[in-house]
Amino acid sequence: QQPVQSPQAVILREGEDAVINCSSSKALYSVHWYRQKHGEAPVFLMILLKGGEQKGHEKISASFNEKKQQSSLYLTASQLSYSGTYFCGTDPLIQGAQKLVFGQGTRLTINP
């Protein structure tokens, strides 16, 4: 049930682009993205709902393909502040269930 993220880790130079993928074996209604810096709280980035919409947040955007049960997070012209671990969270599409199931994370390191 846990979504699978890829890659597990990425190392970039400042200004480079990255794509983080999130894949589920279960049907999804929504995909959530969070970023967590070491020793800090996960911070919300965005939610994508069923419908294949793409959302943006500064230079960070994401897409959701519910047919493929996949979501991708796009980071363009990466900044040092983008470093951290990115988690996707999926809802289990079980009526009444109110919980997110998170992937194992993708660690992103941005070097100057």
Place this chain on the structure above:
Amino acid sequence: GAGVSQSPRYKVAKRGQDVALRCDPISGHVSLFWYQQALGQGPEFLTYFQNEAQLDKSGLPSDRFFAERPEGSVSTLKIQRTQQEDSAVYLCASSLMGRVVDEKLFFGSGTQLSVL
């Protein structure tokens, strides 16, 4: 307060001791969640409250884990007879209404529990 507050920030316990972890959610948030995060892993769901009602405790690993939110605000996660495998960061999150599908979670910084 402005965000979700958790205390203590760090807790060291001897195996077999009981511990209590506190979460103070954002004022007015109806829903409260507890997650367990092992080193290098994503958060794993433990339990969920809507106001004072515990609606889902399917993620609690054993009957040694107990959570409460008696007045619908502050919550306490209690672990009895701690074991080494309980060592992890325990994250608390709150949301305004608890409609997980389209509502963001606000996380606290967590309590890092180390059981020796």
